[in-house]
Amino acid sequence: MATNAGGLRFIRYGSLHGSVLGVEVVLPDGQVLDLMSQMRKDNTGYDLKQLFIGSEGTLGVITKVSILCPLKLKHQTVALLSLQSYDHLLRIYDKIRRQLSEYLTSFEMMDAASLDAVVTNLEQSHPLGSHNEFYAMIELSANDKDHMESRLSQVIEELMSEQLISDGTYANDDNHNRFLKLKSYRERIAEGLLRDGYSYKYDISLPLNVFYEIVEVMRERLKDTDCLKVVGYGHIGDCNLHLNITSKAFDKRIKTTIEPFLYEYVAKHKGSISAEHGLGLMKNSYLKYSKPVEAIALMKQIKKLFDPKNTLNPNKVLPND
Amino acid sequence: MATNAGGLRFIRYGSLHGSVLGVEVVLPDGQVLDLMSQMRKDNTGYDLKQLFIGSEGTLGVITKVSILCPLKLKHQTVALLSLQSYDHLLRIYDKIRRQLSEYLTSFEMMDAASLDAVVTNLEQSHPLGSHNEFYAMIELSANDKDHMESRLSQVIEELMSEQLISDGTYANDDNHNRFLKLKSYRERIAEGLLRDGYSYKYDISLPLNVFYEIVEVMRERLKDTDCLKVVGYGHIGDCNLHLNITSKAFDKRIKTTIEPFLYEYVAKHKGSISAEHGLGLMKNSYLKYSKPVEAIALMKQIKKLFDPKNTLNPNKVLPND
Incomplete structure (x- = not known):
C-alpha cells in the first residue's frame, strides 16, 4: 500500500489508486485518521486516502486497509x-x-x-x-x-x-x-541475473515506441566497460521495463555510465524513473527527472502539513534541500 | 474529472482514480502544474493528481487530462x-x-x-x-x-x-x-419521475444488506405526507442507490422528514451521502456524515495550502466555519 506495489497483473486489475476502498492511518502526531470504507463510490470531500498510497510511509503509518478484491477466475x-x-x-x-x-x-x-x-x-x-x-x-x-x-x-x-x-x-x-x-x-x-555477481536494477516506465530502444542504447554505451549483461524484460501492457545490467562485482564506472544518462533519457521521453518500487533513500534526489519543480514544491508543503516535525522516514521520497 | 463522475459501467471500468494517467492544472495563483503523463505506472513522489479528481474545482482548474481508455468490445x-x-x-x-x-x-x-x-x-x-x-x-x-x-x-x-x-x-x-x-x-x-411535479433526489452508497431497506424505511416515514412516489434504483455492483421521492410541488415538510434522518441512516451504516454527484453548495454542511472531524480538518488545511485566498469555488465541498 505505502509503496503502491503493482505486479504482473496490473494490466488487468489496475492500480491500487482504483482498488483501495479505505484506509486507517496514524498521523505523525499520533492522531488516528479513520478513512475506512467498504463503498466503491464516495464523492464527499477530497480523497485523502490517495495521498498515503505510494507515499512510502512519509505522511502516516497505514494500520488498516479495505480493498476491492476481484473474483478469482477458475x-x-x-x-x-x-x-x-x-x-x-x-x-x-x-x-x-x-x-x-x-x-x-x-x-x-x-x-x-x-x-x-x-x-x-x-x-x-x-x-x-x-x-x-x-x-x-x-x-x-x-x-x-x-x-x-x-x-x-x-x-x-x-x-x-x-x-x-x-x-x-x-x-x-x-x-x-x-x-x-x-x-x-x-x-x-x-535470480538468474544475480548469479553473474552484481546487478544494477532499474524499474522504469517508457512509451512503447522507445521501450526497448533504451536497452540497445545502453548496450552500446556500456560496450567498453566490464559489464556482463544488459537485459530488458517487463510488463508491456503497463509500459514498465525492468532494465538490468550485471557485472562480476559492483563497478563505479558502470554505474556512472548508466546514471544520470538513463534518468535524462526517461525524462526526455516523459516516462517514470521508478515505475513500481518508489524512490526511497537511494533515488529521492532524482525526483526532478519525473516531476516538475512546481509539483516537488507542493509535495514538500504537503509533507510539512502532515508531518511538521519531519518524524516519518525523513530522508525518503523527497529530495533534501 | 473534477466531479469524479462514475456512471453505469463503473462496475467494469472502475474509478477515475484508477484510470486518469495525468492532468494539467492551473492553481489559484495562476501557476500551471504539469502532471501530464501517458504512463500507467509512476511511483515517484506523492500522486498529486488524485487530489484534483473529485475536488469540484476547489483546488485548481483542470485544463488537460490524459486518460486510459479501454478497448471497446464489439x-x-x-x-x-x-x-x-x-x-x-x-x-x-x-x-x-x-x-x-x-x-x-x-x-x-x-x-x-x-x-x-x-x-x-x-x-x-x-x-x-x-x-x-x-x-x-x-x-x-x-x-x-x-x-x-x-x-x-x-x-x-x-x-x-x-x-x-x-x-x-x-x-x-x-x-x-x-x-x-x-x-x-x-x-x-x-425523466419519468419529474412528470410527478417535484423530485427530491438522493445519490447514496450503502452496503447491500441495507441497500433497499432505506427505501422501505423512507416509504413508511413519509406515508402521512403528500409525497407521491418513493422509488429506489441504481448500481447494485457499486452499492450506489438513487433514492428519489416525488410530490406535486416542493414541500418543506417532506424535505425535513427526509433530512437529516437519511444522512444519519447512511452514516450509521458507513455509507456515503453523495456517491456520485459530490457535495457542491447544497450539501457541503453534511460532510460530517461521511467523514470524521480529523479528515475534515485536514481537508481544510489542504484547501488553504492550495488556495490561501479562497478564490476557487469558495463555498463548495467543505463546510463553512
Missing part, C-alpha cells in the same frame, strides 16, 4: 511465444489485446539475454528448444476454459500464419507442475 | 429480468457476477415504482407484459457474441429453474432500436 493458461524482433512483439501485443481482451491477465516480455539468465545461469532446459530474439509470456484467465483455449489456439494460428511468431508453447493449471515451470522462466530472471 | 447484450424480492435480486447478482464476470459491464436494479415512472408517466408499454416487484438490467459486452449469448441463456435458464426470476427479455445491438428501447426503461426513470 482457469489460467500461460503461453510462451518466441519472436524475431521488438516490432513483432508490439504487433502481437496489439492483436492479442484486441482479440483476447476478456481473458488477458498479463502480457510480459523478455529479451534473449533475460531468458538466457534463467537457462544458462540457473541451468534450466530451454522452454522452446530453439533460441530467438524476444519472448512474450501471456497469461489468460477465464471461467470457461475450453472456450478460452480454443480462442487462444485460433489467435496463435493466425500469428503463425502471419509469421509474427516463430514458435510457442502453452500450459494450463490442470497440469500444475508444467504450468509453474513455464511461468518460472519469467519469474526467475532476477 | 458486441453488447442487455437483459431485463423481473423478480419477486430484493433478496432474489442479491442472489441473482451473486450468481451472475460469478458466472458471467468476463462479460458483465453493468448491473442495474429498479423497483416496481421506478419502472412505473417510465411506463405510466411517460406512457410506454411495459417491457415484459407482466408486473413484478424488482427488475435487474444487465449489460454484457464481448468480442465473441455467440459464446456470450449462449452463456447468458444458460445462466437465465438456471435462474428460471431455481425460481429466482419470473420473466425476462434480452436484446443485442444487432437490433439497435430494440436494444436502445430496452435500455431506455432504466435511463428514463429520472
